[in-house]
Amino acid sequence: MVELFDNCPKLERADVDSLYLGQGFESFEHRANTAPGFVNNFGFQNIPATRVESVSSSGGTSFRLGILALLSGLYEVVICAGVEKMTTVETSSALEIISMASDRPFEQWNGATLAALNALAAREHMRKYGTTEEQLAAVAVKNHENALSNEKAYLRKRISIEDVLSSKKICTPLKLLDCSPVCDGASAVALCRSSIASKFTDSPIDVIGTGEASDADFVYRDDLTCFRSTKLAVNEALEMTDLRIRDMDLIELHDAFTINEIIAYEDLGLCGKGEGGKLAESGATTVQGEIPVNASGGLKAKGHPIGSSGIGQVFEIYEQLTGKISGPRKVADANTAMTHSMGGAGVDALVHVFQIR
Amino acid sequence: MVELFDNCPKLERADVDSLYLGQGFESFEHRANTAPGFVNNFGFQNIPATRVESVSSSGGTSFRLGILALLSGLYEVVICAGVEKMTTVETSSALEIISMASDRPFEQWNGATLAALNALAAREHMRKYGTTEEQLAAVAVKNHENALSNEKAYLRKRISIEDVLSSKKICTPLKLLDCSPVCDGASAVALCRSSIASKFTDSPIDVIGTGEASDADFVYRDDLTCFRSTKLAVNEALEMTDLRIRDMDLIELHDAFTINEIIAYEDLGLCGKGEGGKLAESGATTVQGEIPVNASGGLKAKGHPIGSSGIGQVFEIYEQLTGKISGPRKVADANTAMTHSMGGAGVDALVHVFQIR
Numbered sequence: 001m002v003e004l005f006d007n008c009p010k011l012e013r014a015d016v017d018s019l020y021l022g023q024g025f026e027s028f029e030h031r032a033n034t035a036p037g038f039v040n041n042f043g044f045q046n047i048p049a050t051r052v053e054s055v056s057s058s059g060g061t062s063f064r065l066g067i068l069a070l071l072s073g074l075y076e077v078v079i080c081a082g083v084e085k086m087t088t089v090e091t092s093s094a095l096e097i098i099s100m101a102s103d104r105p106f107e108q109w110n111g112a113t114l115a116a117l118n119a120l121a122a123r124e125h126m127r128k129y130g131t132t133e134e135q136l137a138a139v140a141v142k143n144h145e146n147a148l149s150n151e152k153a154y155l156r157k158r159i160s161i162e163d164v165l166s167s168k169k170i171c172t173p174l175k176l177l178d179c180s181p182v183c184d185g186a187s188a189v190a191l192c193r194s195s196i197a198s199k200f201t202d203s204p205i206d207v208i209g210t211g212e213a214s215d216a217d218f219v220y221r222d223d224l225t226c227f228r229s230t231k232l233a234v235n236e237a238l239e240m241t242d243l244r245i246r247d248m249d250l251i252e253l254h255d256a257f258t259i260n261e262i263i264a265y266e267d268l269g270l271c272g273k274g275e276g277g278k279l280a281e282s283g284a285t286t287v288q289g290e291i292p293v294n295a296s297g298g299l300k301a302k303g304h305p306i307g308s309s310g311i312g313q314v315f316e317i318y319e320q321l322t323g324k325i326s327g328p329r330k331v332a333d334a335n336t337a338m339t340h341s342m343g344g345a346g347v348d349a350l351v352h353v354f355q356i357r
Numbered sequence: 358m359v360e361l362f363d364n365c366p367k368l369e370r371a372d373v374d375s376l377y378l379g380q381g382f383e384s385f386e387h388r389a390n391t392a393p394g395f396v397n398n399f400g401f402q403n404i405p406a407t408r409v410e411s412v413s414s415s416g417g418t419s420f421r422l423g424i425l426a427l428l429s430g431l432y433e434v435v436i437c438a439g440v441e442k443m444t445t446v447e448t449s450s451a452l453e454i455i456s457m458a459s460d461r462p463f464e465q466w467n468g469a470t471l472a473a474l475n476a477l478a479a480r481e482h483m484r485k486y487g488t489t490e491e492q493l494a495a496v497a498v499k500n501h502e503n504a505l506s507n508e509k510a511y512l513r514k515r516i517s518i519e520d521v522l523s524s525k526k527i528c529t530p531l532k533l534l535d536c537s538p539v540c541d542g543a544s545a546v547a548l549c550r551s552s553i554a555s556k557f558t559d560s561p562i563d564v565i566g567t568g569e570a571s572d573a574d575f576v577y578r579d580d581l582t583c584f585r586s587t588k589l590a591v592n593e594a595l596e597m598t599d600l601r602i603r604d605m606d607l608i609e610l611h612d613a614f615t616i617n618e619i620i621a622y623e624d625l626g627l628c629g630k631g632e633g634g635k636l637a638e639s640g641a642t643t644v645q646g647e648i649p650v651n652a653s654g655g656l657k658a659k660g661h662p663i664g665s666s667g668i669g670q671v672f673e674i675y676e677q678l679t680g681k682i683s684g685p686r687k688v689a690d691a692n693t694a695m696t697h698s699m700g701g702a703g704v705d706a707l708v709h710v711f712q713i714r
Contacts, residue, residue: 018569025389026410030465032382032457033412036571036586036704046589048569049705050418053383053408055390061407065422072428100389108387212375212405214393229393232403347393348406 010200011190013042017075019049020065022058022082024306027097029085038081055101056256056299058082059187059310060212060341060350066191067210076196081188082308094182098306101344103217115179115257117218117345119171122259124224126173129274131262133173137164138281139258140177140300146287147297149327152312154183154303178258180298185305187312197357203322209243209353211236218345225274227346230267234340237351245269248291248353249334250320252313254342255298264340265293268351287329295320295329310341310350317354367557368547370399374432376406377422379415379439381663384454386442395438412458413613413656415439416544416667417569417698417707423548424567433553438545439665451539455663458701460574472536472614474575474702476528479616481581483530486631488619490530494521495638496615497534497657503644504654506684509669511540511660521615535615537655542662544669554714560679566600566710568593575702582631584703587624591697594708602626605648606691607677609670611699611706612655621697622650625708644686652677652686667698667707674711 005011019039026032035049054061059082066080086094099113107117125131141161147153159177167176190200197204213232215221221228238244245268253268255261262276270291271279279285285293296302296316299309317337319325341350362368376396383389392406411418416439423437443451456470464474482488498518504510516534524533547557554561570589572578578585595601602625610625612618619633627648628636636642642650653659653673656666674694676682698707 025383026457027384029461030457031461032410033700033704035411036700037460037574039571040573040577046570046572046585048421049571050422051410053389053410054392064405065407065425068422068429068431069425071430072425074425074428100383100387103394104386104388213403214396214406215403216397217394220397228403343390343393347390 008190008200013044015077016044016047016079016190017077018047018069019044019079019081020062020069021049021051022062022307022310023051023053024055024058024084025097025100028088034083054343054348056254056304056306057310057341057343057348057350058307059312060339060352061310063310063314063352064210064212064350067207070191070193077190077192079188079190080311081186082311083186084305084307085184086182086305087184091182103219106219107217112219113171114345115171115174118257118259119174121224121263121345122173125259125263128225129277131277133165134161135262135277135280136173136178136258137161139255139261140164142286143255143294143298143300146295146329147301149329150297150302153297153301154181155297155301174257174259180256180300180304183303183305185303185308185312187308187315189311189314189318204357205318205321206355206357207352208355209237209240209351211351212348214348215346217347226263227267227342227349229346229349230264230340230342230351233349233351234268237353241353243336243353246291247336248338249336250292250295250317250331251338251340252294252296252298252316253340255294255300256304258300260342261293261298268340287331292331295331310339313339313341314352321354321356365547365557368434370401372434373401373404373436373547374434375404375426376401376436376438377419377426378406378408379419379664379667380408380410381412381415381441382454382457385445391440411700411705413611413661413663414667414698414700414705414707415664416669417696417709418667420667420671420709421567421569421707424564427548427550434547434549436545436547437668438543439668440543441662441664442541443539443662444541448539460576463576464574469576470528471702472528472531475614475616476531478581478620478702479530482616482620485582486634488634490522491518492619492634492637493530493535493615494518496612496618497521499643500612500651500655500657503652503686504658506686507654507659510654510658511538512654512658531614531616537613537657537661540660540662542660542665542669544665544672546668546671546675561714562675562678563712563714564709565712566594566597566708568708569705571705572703574704583620584624584699584706586703586706587621587697587699587708590706590708591625594710598710600693600710603648604693605695606693607649607652607674607688608695608697609651609653609655609673610697612651612657613661615657617699618650618655625697644688649688652688667696670696670698671709678711678713
């Protein structure tokens with residue numbers, strides 16, 4: 001929160017009308033209804049403050065609700081935030097907590113953790129489309145490379161394809177380095193009516209599209225190799241603009257597991273069905289490529305503090321579009337960008353589109 | 358949900374654009390991100406579905422977000438729902454789970470359960486204003502009386518002042534019959550743009566005011582005998598109307614503990630500060646009184662399935678205002694009504710105002 005005001009010195013507490021806080025689980029900190037305490041402890045007096053929860057996409061959901069709240073006309077300035085403090089508990093307990101993101105009777109009770117569900121998606125993608133473990137690994141290698149120059153990233157370590165392939169098996173074909181890490185994180189952005197943005201900043205970014213959709217739990221679906229919620233969300237978001245997916249200059253997308261990034265390429269429309277693996281190894285989604293994806297390092301290497309990730313993506317887009325990033329992960333001449341959040345194994349998805357004013 | 362369609366046969370699944378689901382805790386059912394599964398299992402295809410959590414007021418928050426969502430212009434029809442299945446776990450575990458509604462370092466770690474915090478409020482109210490245990494008990498007696506004729510109520514049992522006073526001590530001065538019960542429940546209402554309501558029902562109810570506010574955690578406050586969040590929320594809600602609190606024909610308010618109803622009388626403005634106890638024993642808030650409060654039986658006797666309660670209140674108001682209730686708890690000539698939800702010990706509050714069209 002300190003950083004929020006650092007980045008936006010003209011914004012004062014009294015300007016803020018409401019807060020939406022994405023948080024995945026009450027169990028990590030043994031505390032529910034976190035939003036009101038959050039705002040009042042930070043000196044915002046008695047403003048409406050609401051926790052929203054859609055596990056991994058909680059931050060994206062918080063952002064969507066902030067948009068709806070402004071459009072409602074009730075508020076002029078809101079804060080959309082996200083938080084998760086996962087290291088309060090042992091890693092084994094963290095995995096037990098995270099398993100709550102999946103269906104109880106048919107997924108949890110059969111031992112299907114989130115890694116297992118995504119491993120099923122990966123296996124089926126390999127079977128149907130010839131996707132390889134090397135292609136999965138290429139996602140991890142790229143995102144670790146990007147994280148190297150991101151001082152906010154958790155895993156700042158260059159890795160090779162061979163490192164990924166030889167890392168500890170988690171759930172075949174996913175290895176340790178195919179998975180995002182358990183970590184702590186918090187993020188916040190201020191969102192205001194377009195007409196008053198110049199009061200608070202000389203470099204406003206417009207949100208020009210928002211999309212959200214849900215789906216049945218993973219094991220109930222016909223096709224395990226795509227996430228319908230992503231497809232519907234990106235369609236809704238792009239329909240609000242006159243843009244197509246290829247007009248994006250950079251994308252921050254959900255890569256909690258490497259297979260997620262490959263499937264997201266396809267669901268977002270960056271390539272045809274089954275071609276995500278090839279796109280991953282082509283280099284087109286590196287920072288220097290045609291369409292940079294997860295220049296921040298992504299959830300994979302920047303880290304995935306569940307409730308925070310969605311807002312962390314928005315922060316990265318803001319920094320990229322306003323030229324606040326230098327060094328190897330700076331995306332050149334970026335004007336238009338997209339974020340993509342996913343809760344559970346595609347149980348819900350949110351897409352937002354941003355543009356320099 | 359079946360009942361939702363029973364009560365509104367002209368509404369079809371395809372009409373519903375989005376759902377907001379209030380749920381207090383993921384821990385009862387070991388499942389987070391419940392909203393998407395909820396809608397897709399009920400046959401709503403891929404619509405945006407969001408869980409919101411503010412513990413006891415989650416239902417009220419869900420309703421507020423439904424209003425914002427409609428006002429945003431993105432949606433025409435939304436469902437606001439609430440759910441909690443508390444009996445999945447043992448009662449001792451339920452209390453442990455519910456304790457997450459309070460502050461961890463200064464409340465939970467010192468053993469201050471929700472009952473303990475509300476007992477502090479009661480003790481201080483007794484000390485400052487001379488409120489008596491009999492006056493607290495009068496709230497329970499009234500709400501149990503109302504629940505007798507509510508087939509949806511959990512505790513349908515007439516009780517006397519003496520029954521309350523002699524019931525098991527929970528946290529002095531609160532006894533067992535001063536506390537709402539642990540139980541299961543679910544509720545849902547459909548909300549649409551005012552202009553299209555006649556497509557779905559011949560008896561629409563208008564939502565004419567909404568208010569929401571937050572506060573610091575209980576032990577951090579100067580005055581333990583009032584809840585500022587309620588005062589701010591009711592002011593915001595009434596300011597949207599040309600009405601005053603005394604214009605309400607009935608009120609459903611948060612009475613998880615009897616002291617909550619007494620303090621809510623004062624915070625909502627039904628009486629002066631410190632006069633809530635006297636109002637409780639005066640009979641003015643019975644169904645036949647000047648301003649009926651909790652004609653449903655309230656959280657106290659209808660039951661308090663955490664996330665469901667706020668929407669359950671809205672359902673009661675709908676049934677009362679549309680004349681669907683007969684028998685002893687029917688409020689005569691009711692045109693205007695209010696709901697009041699509270700999360701934790703006044704950590705947040707929501708107020709809504711309703712009127713017959």
